[in-house]
Amino acid sequence: MKILTGSFEALTNQVTKREQQAASRPEVEAAVQDIIKNVREKGDVALKEYSAKFDKTQVDEFRVSDATIEAGYNACSEELLTALRLAKKNITSYHEQEVSRGFIDAKQPGVIRGQKLTPLAAAGLYVPGGTAAYPSTIMMAAIPAKIAGVKNIVMVTPPQPEGINPAVLAAAKLAGVDAVYQIGGAQAIAALAFGTESIPRVDKIMGPGNIFVATAKKQVFGQVAIDMIAGPSEIGVIADEKANARQLAADLLSQAEHDKFARPMLVTPSLDVAKAVSAEIERQLKTLPREEIARASVNNEGFIAITKDLDQAFDLMNLIAPEHLEVQVDEPITYLNRIQNAGSVFLGRTASEPLGDYVAGPNHILPTAGTARFFSPLGVEDFVKRIQFVQYTQPALEKVASAITTLARTEGLEAHARAIESRFEADAK
Amino acid sequence: MKILTGSFEALTNQVTKREQQAASRPEVEAAVQDIIKNVREKGDVALKEYSAKFDKTQVDEFRVSDATIEAGYNACSEELLTALRLAKKNITSYHEQEVSRGFIDAKQPGVIRGQKLTPLAAAGLYVPGGTAAYPSTIMMAAIPAKIAGVKNIVMVTPPQPEGINPAVLAAAKLAGVDAVYQIGGAQAIAALAFGTESIPRVDKIMGPGNIFVATAKKQVFGQVAIDMIAGPSEIGVIADEKANARQLAADLLSQAEHDKFARPMLVTPSLDVAKAVSAEIERQLKTLPREEIARASVNNEGFIAITKDLDQAFDLMNLIAPEHLEVQVDEPITYLNRIQNAGSVFLGRTASEPLGDYVAGPNHILPTAGTARFFSPLGVEDFVKRIQFVQYTQPALEKVASAITTLARTEGLEAHARAIESRFEADAK
Structure with a gap:
């Protein structure tokens, strides 16, 4: 991985120029506009036409039956179900601590002022098909919605000839998803935004998807709330001179394997650590199943920046505002106050980032591309709205x-x- | 105002078809794209060119001096300053109750999990020029930002040959705005999103504006956070048979005078009240300075819906999800649990909506066009981001x-x- 040295200003200029990638293209915008218009006008009829056209599947019934969900759940190994249950337990106990309660204030004579929190009535979760269908992401989206009190959590996912991935169905069942519909692409987003005969309109749409899905989410925004439009994954590691190069390299590669545009970043005052990690990355890359993707990410997007000291490493990282931040130093919690911009922070040498992807409990739907400057991880508050009230x-x-x-x-x-x-x-x- | 009767379904179909108006047009999109590109590339030079072109003003220094702000403040009447101070006091004491504190959780052996709340570093507030420059809105936007701990609150407003409205400068000073810049339009939004030599980049941009401003906000979204894109004002009134027609009419007109597209709505089981309010509106309209605007709003956008009973009135209002909701009945607080979708609620016969526009304390920057289904009033949480952390x-x-x-x-x-x-x-x- 390339090693950057120089003044703080020079480093800053080299590492903070990356921006949120454009979510769309004009021809996609136009196609998506058309799809949304058709779904609004023709409802289920349009959905069936698009499923035949884009997913090469004839869908008679959009709703996935309870029996199918049950069968998917039963097809999973006990080992997988145990892991999903542990994830559910920890995601629940973490996010329960986010619940706010509103207030009522009667401190002025004759005046009552307050705020009441109300859950959204319905939330929709888009789950991509094929290998990008992550059961863990279903848990991360649905559990905070459930805790918030959302009564109707619906999931949509593209119809597939071989049927929906059993792990996805198991995660939906465990996370408390109320209904699963087999519909994908921009047409699924349009259905969630406006409702059809089969599919209920929701108040908020979450979840990742391809450029058609992302463009559709942007187009229906305002008609419905959406979660953030996430970019490629990022990991920032701050490491002192005692850091373990093999572990650091493994952590950096865990994000590099997600996407050719993923961004693995190491910031350290130690040139020795930098060199050792760089060598380790080369060594470990060779045996990775997703070597090609990870190598592109490491070569084109990744870097190791050498700072004057640890303090400067935190300054640089705050300017980058990474999605994930590892703090690989002694007494890591004493540095918490130095962190201004990051999505999810992993403190100490044991806290390898994939811990947070699955079972620790904090959310893994996080702001990317520097947006941790102003956006937050997905949480209970995303599924609640505030209503003010006053009486005089x-x-x-x-x-x-x-x-x-x-x-x-x-x-x-x-x-x-x-x-x-x-x-x-x-x-x- | 037109009186609607019929079944609940018939009423629903007539009153819930309104949607968020399109915030932009293709030729505006293109012009704004161009402006943003130029400001990013040429900074202050571009800003000066646009000020000369669009605002017919040659600006040498964008920052408004402390002396000018002080002079504006001193030009205000003591009566106005007293009113602004009362507004500040109540807005502050209301929004202080919104502060959340994060958490730390050490309940599992060897595991620390938590969430820390961090204020945005900088927030930008757009204030339109001319008659649409509302000092009250400056207070509503800047005070929650201040309470959240935002260190740099900057305001931008178009340069004007006669100088900036003194009431605007007084509100900025009282609300704790850190710097005022005279720059307007899409170029001001571009400057706040990317920064120039004179104007600092911010993390979130708030405030209303014309179609160029709204389009620019949409285009820079993601690069920076933005508040909601608000539509025309709305007031929904639920009234029983004892309601005072003169007062109801006055409240409905208070929102109608904002905009030809503002939407005054009364829902009541009493046909007598409906007729009396309709007559009162006609009578009061005749003497309003903004009669033409209010009349267009009343005739084209307003309605009175007659429901079977009060309970059905709440059901209908929840489907409408109005920006402002008055509950003009006895024991109004007992109906709080019936309200699912509304921005700001005014309970009881005394709580006239303009109370909330100015001095009660709850925010007046509110979701419109049915978006109270999923959006919230502006508040402290809009200026805070959450950072997750974990240690194992x-x-x-x-x-x-x-x-x-x-x-x-x-x-x-x-x-x-x-x-x-x-x-x-x-x-x-």
């Missing part, structure tokens, strides 16, 4: 009435002022 | 290692499994 007695309103009418008239909004004054006029119907 | 001892990792490797290999991610296994191999550099 007549004497309480009287105390603030002149402030309201002054501000309203300053802004040229006379009817606003008169609405308040109507409360103090002789009563009339 | 070696024995704690050992307990979950086989679950991780099982799941990783099920998903075809061998390097993920090997990263975990590297923690249990003979140590090697």
Whole structure:
């Protein structure tokens, strides 16, 4: 992996220029617009046509039966089910701690103010077909929705001649998904956004997908809420001179294997560690099943930056704002206050990133491409909306009435002022 | 205002067909793309060119000096400043109750899990020029950002030959805005998203604007966070048979005067109330300074729906999901549990909607066009991001290692499994 040296400014310029990749292309935009329009107008009929055309599958019934889900679950090994159950337990106990409760405030005489939290009524989860169907991601999306109190969690996934992956069905069952529909692509997003005869309209759509799915999500945004549009995976590692090169290399490769555009990054003050990790990466790459993908990621996207000291390593990492951040130093928790921008942080030499992908409990649906500057991991709050409320007695309103009418008239909004004054006029119907 | 009657289904079909208006047009998209590209490449030079071209103003210095802000503040009447101070006090005390604190969880042996909340580093607030420059909106946007701990709150507003509205400068000073820049339009959004020599890059851009501003916000989304793209104002009123027609009409008109496309809505089981309110609206319209705007809103967008009973009125309103909701009944707080979708709720006969626009404290930047189904009022959480963290001892990792490797290999991610296994191999550099 290439080793970068130089001043902090030079390093910064080299590593922070990457941006969120464009999520779409004009011809895709137009095709997706067309699909959405057709699904809105023709409902299930359009969905069947698109399934035949894009997925080469004739679908008679979109809803996957309980019996099929049960059969998928039973087809999984006990070893896999045990792992999924452990994941569920820890994801649940982590995310339960995110629950907020709203408030009610009666501190001013005659005034009640408050905020109530209400779960979204329905959430939709897109699960890609084939090898990109990750059971772990179903758990990560559905469990926080369940904890938030979402009553209707629906999953859509492309129809497949050989049937849906049993691990996916098992994860859906365990995570508490309420209904699974076999429909994919932009047409699935349109169905979730607007509803059809078979598929219910939802309030929020989550989950990864190809360029058609991502473009459709962008197009329906506003009509429905969406989760972030995630880019290729990233791992940033901050390591001191004692770091274990073999383990660091293995962690960097765990993200490199996801995608040719994944970004493995090591920042360390130790040139020795840098060289050792670089050599280890070459050694370990050779035996990886996904060597080609990982090698492209390492060669084109990855880097090792040498900083003056550990402190500067944190400064650089905060500018990068990585999706995953490993802190491979002694007493790692003492550095927590140095971390300003990152999605999910792994503290200490034992906390290898894949721990967080599966069973630790924190979410693995995370902001990428520097967006951890302002976006957060998926969590319970993504499935809750806040409703404000206020109640005033007549004497309480009287105390603030002149402030309201002054501000309203300053802004040229006379009817606003008169609405308040109507409360103090002789009563009339 | 038109009175709708009929079955619940008939009413639903008539009142829920409205959708978020398209935020843009192709020729605007292209023009805005061009502006953003130029600002990224040429920075301040481009900003000056656009200010000359669009705002007919030659700007030498974008930053508005402290002396100018102070002079604006001093130009305001004591009455206005007192009203702004009251607004600040109540907005602050309301939003302080929204602060969340993250958590740390050490319940499993050898495992630390947690979440830390970090404020965004910088937030940008767009304030339109002319009559649409609302000092109240500056308070509503900047105060929650301040409470969240945002260190750099910057405001941009179009340069104006006669100088910036003193009430706007006073609100900026009182709300804790850190810097004001005179720059407007899509070029201001581009400057906030990417930074120029004079104007700092921010992490989130808020605030209303014309179609160029809204389009620019959509185009830079992802590069930076944005608040919602708000549509025309809405007020929904649920009223029983005892409601005061004069007051209801005044409240409905307070939102109608905002915009020809604003939507005043009354839902009541009482035909008598409906008729009385309709007559009152006609009477009050005649003396409103903004009569033309309010009349267009009332005639084209407004309605009164007659429901079977109060319960059905709540059902209908939940389907509409109005930005503002008044509950004009006895014991209004007992109906709080019936409200599923609304931005800000005003309970009882005294709680006239403009109370919430200015001094009650809840935010007035709210979801419109039915998006209260899934979006929330602006609040402290909009200026905070969550960072997850996890730490495991070696024995704690050992307990979950086989679950991780099982799941990783099920998903075809061998390097993920090997990263975990590297923690249990003979140590090697």
